[in-house]
Amino acid sequence: MMGATRASGDRRHTLVADLGFGDAGKGATVDRLCRAGGVAAVVRFNGGAQAAHNVVTADGRHHTFAQFGSGTLHGVPTQLSRFTAVDPLALAAEADHLRALGVPDPYALLAVDRDAPLTTPYHAAAGRLRELARGEARHGSCGMGVGETTRYTLAHAGDEPTAGDCASRPRLLSRLRLLRDRLTDELGPLAAPPVEACAEAYTSFARAVRLTDGTRLRELAARGPLVFEGAQGVLLDEWHGFHPYTTWSTTTFANAETLLAEAGAAGEGLRLGVVRTYTTRHGPGPLVTEDPELTAALPEPHNGHGRWQGAFRIGHFDAVAHTYAAEVCGGVDALAVTHLDAPRRCRGLRICRAYGIDGDLVERLPAGPPGDLARQAELTGRLLRAAPALWDTPGRDPRHWSEAIGSLLGAPVLLESSGPARQGVNDLRSMGKSKYVSGKGSALSV
Incomplete structure (x- = not known):
């Protein structure tokens, strides 16, 4: 056909x-x-x-x-x-x-777009841990946390960090900490930088690009x-x-x-x-x-x-x-x-x-x-x-x-x-x- x-x-x-x-x-x-x-x-x-x-x-x-x-x-x-x-x-x-x-x-x-979800080092670290846990049944992840970003967004709709959050440091810090803590509680320690370091880079991103609706x-x-x-x-x-x-x-x-x-x-x-x-x-x-x-x-x-x-x-x-x-x-x-x-x-x-x-x-x-x-x-x-x-x-x-x-x-x-x-x-x-x-x-x- x-x-x-x-x-x-x-x-x-x-x-x-x-x-x-x-x-x-x-x-x-x-x-x-x-x-x-x-x-x-x-x-x-x-x-x-x-x-x-x-x-x-x-x-x-x-x-x-x-x-x-x-x-x-x-x-x-x-x-x-x-x-x-x-x-x-x-x-x-x-x-x-x-x-x-x-x-x-x-x-x-x-x-x-302000509503675009953020992929962070916490997503990447969590996704890699999940893939390693699959052993011989690995799915072939790229290891960059994109799938984990979607997974988290579906599981915690309304709490996920977005591009628009990068323009508000207090809101961004709150969501990043919540993300890190949830994933750490589920999977153990994550190989990722401190929240404050991520927030610094993300607020610079918000100043450099045009955020739209x-x-x-x-x-x-x-x-x-x-x-x-x-x-x-x-x-x-x-x-x-x-x-x-x-x-x-x-x-x-x-x-x-x-x-x-x-x-x-x-x-x-x-x-x-x-x-x-x-x-x-x-x-x-x-x-x-x-x-x-x-x-x-x-x-x-x-x-x-x-x-x-x-x-x-x-x-x-x-x-x-x-x-x-x-x-x-x-x-x-x-x-x-x-x-x-x-x-x-x-x-x-x-x-x-x-x-x-x-x-x-x-x-x-x-x-x-x-x-x-x-x-x-x-x-x-x-x-x-x-x-x-x-x-x-x-x-x-x-x-x-x-x-x-x-x-x-x-x-x-x-x-x-x-x-x-x-x-x-x-x-x-x-x-x-x-x-x-x-x-x-x-x-x-x-």
């Missing part, structure tokens, strides 16, 4: 989501959209400081975007929405690197097109991913659609799904098409083994999983296909169109409503027993790969990338045309 698409209509804004397990090229895709000009802002709509969106410019500069939007090198402002966990300490380090790359005042390009997005949308930049991938979604190897975040387009509606632009977002020509995963969990030989054939310049996440794993293109992702997203309007140089570098690269599971041929994974984690865990168990059973081999021509992926996922390919110095992109206002416009600039290899 193909992923559903909507009629193109007038899609003024662009919503970018990864249809895999992450690392497909969202950052470089957003960078390319912003380089085209006219973008009013990049809006981050999920995740937090654990995001790692690599952009390599034509002149060789490289930055891994975590909290700043991936249009920053083009001077495009970033809005961190209330769905994004904000880590001021990690943000400061990222700002320093952007300055070194020639962005004179990164904080001048940044605005943060819910009216900000409406103002930005009135100025021009917005690009909504997602984090991680749909196959890691908190409700639709393969539990328990998931994230505490909604990685579909849902948050972006909510923000657009609040900005008075409901239905005006083009849903752009990003996929590689092969499927990757960082850490444990199902990866049905995994092939260890691809690791040597397709080396990763910006991804590797992580202390908390684990190994960076590579498999052939998994049409079954990516079609499932498109379906649970509510459909995609268009695709960005990255790493189109890979089929030429790796002759054996293929597309898996069906699995064999317990003697059955499975071409489609059933999508269910959000909230049923037992159902998702059962699906995970089936996938851990699955093996590729039906293959397509498009060959080495990148055009054949674009055509095959677009056909399998049921959406037009509007953006292609073929390595660090070559890329092509369609004008998003001309959906349905097959003619590509060549461009040069930032790499779309992540």
Whole structure:
């Protein structure tokens, strides 16, 4: 079953989501959209400081975007929405690197919703302790406390520290102490700095950035097109991913659609799904098409083994999983296909169109409503027993790969990338045309 698409209509804004397990090229895709000009802002709509969106410019500069939007090198402002966990300490380090790359005042390009939850060293320490306690059943946490931030917010709604609290030192100190004490009582001593030291850094953050309310997005949308930049991938979604190897975040387009509606632009977002020509995963969990030989054939310049996440794993293109992702997203309007140089570098690269599971041929994974984690865990168990059973081999021509992926996922390919110095992109206002416009600039290899 193909992923559903909507009629193109007038899609003024662009919503970018990864249809895999992450690392497909969202950052470089957003960078390319912003380089085209006219973008009013990049809006981050999920995740937090654990995001790692690599952009390599034509002149060789490289930055891994975590909290700043991936249009920053083009001077495009970033809005961190209330769905994004904000880590001021990690943000400061990222700002320093952007300055070194020639962005004179990164904080001048940044605005943060007051209701965005804070990720603190206490969250990070607690999350790492939980992951260590899982032993061999580790979930593959990034170790940065983003999931723990969501966990605490759900458990203690109204007490969680937020970006807005950074403007009030007494309120901030009270909430940080309560957070530290609760987590210490539950897990034992936390390897984290004193509350007063955190508060000092956070009040400096509040002075450096613009803190906003819910009216900000409406103002930005009135100025021009917005690009909504997602984090991680749909196959890691908190409700639709393969539990328990998931994230505490909604990685579909849902948050972006909510923000657009609040900005008075409901239905005006083009849903752009990003996929590689092969499927990757960082850490444990199902990866049905995994092939260890691809690791040597397709080396990763910006991804590797992580202390908390684990190994960076590579498999052939998994049409079954990516079609499932498109379906649970509510459909995609268009695709960005990255790493189109890979089929030429790796002759054996293929597309898996069906699995064999317990003697059955499975071409489609059933999508269910959000909230049923037992159902998702059962699906995970089936996938851990699955093996590729039906293959397509498009060959080495990148055009054949674009055509095959677009056909399998049921959406037009509007953006292609073929390595660090070559890329092509369609004008998003001309959906349905097959003619590509060549461009040069930032790499779309992540």
